[in-house]
Amino acid sequence: MLKHRLIACLLWRDGFLIQSKNFKHTNAVGSAMTAIDFFNTWAIDEIVLIDVTRKQDNREMFHRDLVELSKRCFVPLTVGGWVHTIDDVRRFLTEGADKVIVNTSAFRDHAFLSAASKRFGNQCMVVSIDAKRIAPHRYEVCIDRGSTPTGVSPEAWAKEAEQLGAGEIFLTSIDNDGSQNGYDAELIHLVSNTVGIPVIASGGVGEWKHFADGIANGASAVSAANIFHYSDQSTKKAKNYLFEQGIDVRRPEFYDIPLPRRPVYRESSVSGIMTGSV
């Protein structure tokens, strides 16, 4: 039987990981390298890494980081952020991504999604949908990092994205993001029942039980970001919980992996200390 997947979502900004609440970035939580090393040994099933920087100049830094990060990730790595063209997709793949996640660009440019899917296979293209509740039982897709309402329902867009060649839907509730109140059960249920491709639930996990709720509502995989930071063995403990609930997951054990040596620190961040200059 196919296992339910536990996914850690890492938001990268200017060299650090950050936390997010209702799509506003809050605090920096440390290095992506540490997170990837720990989560890999702590039984995570997959990692999603998104470049959320607003600084054009730092996009290249993300590419350099990705090359190093992918060397220490022995579970599937899905990468996204500012992906607009086939070349953007290809670049992430050559830097070590296994799948690429797209949002606004796929919504605005259907031909791009369909061409990327043809070129790299539909399993490679993950469509991220950010949805906001607008009335009881009704939702709307918002693009541009949640800021532009589109008037389209997430069910309709998910179905269309599937036809255009999406291999998975990464579904985030804007209202629940960072709330710690759990996923939006109705939203997950609606979209999972509309499409034949896997749906990954995102947004709002505050306790391990919320992962089980996401699966009960039809999600193939469950993801979280904030809750995994700051605590020892976080992803393994989440896995323990799901395993004890009788949910079919990969075993919550420590996984032994050969981590390459860490590269030297980025020159810009420590050169002052190293040289003693001010």
Add this chain to the structure above:
Amino acid sequence: MLAIVDYGMGNLKSVANALEGLSAEVTLTRDSSVIEQAEGIILPGVGAFGEGMRNLHTFGLVDVLRREVIEKKKPYLGICLGLQFLAHTGYEDGESRGLGWVNGTVKLIEPKGDGYKVPHMGWNNVKILKKSEIFAGLKDDPVFYFVHSYGLELDPSEESIVTSVAEHGCRIIASIQKGHIFATQFHPEKSQSAGLMVLKNFISYCKSHAQA
């Protein structure tokens, strides 16, 4: 040195990362002379069968692969598309001819029953049916990462090459072995400890093969 065949598709870097993590010397290449020098050949890849085969032809790789693997019996590990290419015909993206090293076809997987999604994406139990050098040291009932919509179907005469299977509302051929030709539908490079064990076994197989 192991050659990872670069035909412009798939997560080649991930495969190189995993092998380098195991201290293997690898080269990503589409150069025939590098493939000729290698102790073993790895053909990874995700993507569509038709386009993949077209690329192998475009880069002139079909002949060198046949020469090295079939004639000179160099160890081969196919991953995902690298398993599917071994069939004689694929039906993804129209009908196209594969390498034809095994008697089988590649068709869309059609799970029976509710709740089975396609692509077959995620971690699944693999039932090992036959001993294979690449499975040495694995625990019983290992779990590997899969991501594919099409699968290999074999002619009954070839059934004996199946070394493991997975279940997803239908039987998925998870791996095959025909002498020195190994192939997995799952992704060892992304299957953490279990997957790294498979790759490590293949590296050892290539070493001992080269010395023999």
